[in-house]
Amino acid sequence: MKFSSFTILICCFSIFPVRNSMTIKCNYSMSAYWSIKERDYKCKVQNIDDFTGNRVTIEKAEGNHTIGKSNDDVKFFTITSANLTYFPKNIENVFKNLELIAIWDSNLIELTSEDLRPFAKLKDFYLQGNPIEVIREDLFVHNPNIEVLILENNKISHIDSKALSYLNNLEVIDLKNNVCEFDKDEANIRSEVLEIVKQIEQGQCQSPKHTTSENPLMSQINQRDENLKFNQEYEEKIKKLSEEIQQYKNIINKQEEQLKNITELNLLQLQP
Known part of the structure; x- marks a missing residue:
């Protein structure tokens, strides 16, 4: 059976995810988060809709800046109610000084250490309301400065025992409403955070399906x-x-x- 090059091309696009480049529109503002005492400059993305199964690459950001501000001043970056599947690419080249990333209710199912590699300054990471199932051992290897980690309302059934071992500055963690169950699933006191970390190290949230x-x-x-x-x-x-x-x-x-x-x-x- 012979296939035309056009047919083969269509098949390739069906099998492999397509990378989509786009310009995002930001609602820029000074904002505060409950975990951060000081207000700072934020981009809230307004126009990421449906990229299910595809990898979106953010080429640039547009919007009305506060007088005297630019993308270099943005410390907080948030996406809500999108359909992403994968973590967006190239954010670090648009916003070079991010300390907080929040992706809420956006159907994010996959996250890797390579996705987070560019964000060495990251302090606050919000991922609530996504269908994430697994937190791998190396996920935060490039992000030792994370202080706040919010993972509530996901589908997490497996956290590798050493996944949080890189986060020596972790002060707040929230694991509520996941498949895994803990004696205490949220904490904002360092000693209680360490208790949750200890449970994870002891295999409290491990699934044979994901253990290697x-x-x-x-x-x-x-x-x-x-x-x-x-x-x-x-x-x-x-x-x-x-x-x-x-x-x-x-x-x-x-x-x-x-x-x-x-x-x-x-x-x-x-x-x-």
Whole structure:
């Protein structure tokens, strides 16, 4: 059976998610969240509708800025009541100083450490009302500054035992209304947060369906970190060696200059 190139093209688009680029429209304002004492500049997205099954790439943001403000001043970024499936791409290049991200009731089902890699400054992360089922061990590996983590009203049935081990600054957590059950599923006191973390470390929220002896992605990250560390040490040694070589070159040049002067002096002394 023969297939035309057009048929094959249609099949490819049916199998693989399409990446959609778009300009978002922001409602810019000074805003405060209950977990943050100070107000700050926020973009509330108004126009992400239905990207079910597709990966949306945010190219730029438009809207009426408060006088004296720009996208570089935006600290809070929120999306509500959208159909996303996947975490939007390129947010970090539009808003470079985000400390709070909130995606509410937006049918987000998948979230990876690579999605969150650009947000090292992230302090508050709100994901309530999405059908997220799994929190993997490496999810927050790039976000050690998270202080507030809101995951209520999802479908979480599995949290890897070390998933929260990177969040040493975590002060608020909310896991209400998920498949997993805890003795206490929300806390805003550090000692109580640590109790929830302890329950997770002890396997309180683990499903055999999602448990593996080794997380391949985590292994890749660890290997990459080891390689990076080796490369950095290697570069430092090369730099030090180059400096030493340059020092020897300077010594040799100085000795050659001295030898040249001595030779010239001897020649002068030999002249009648």
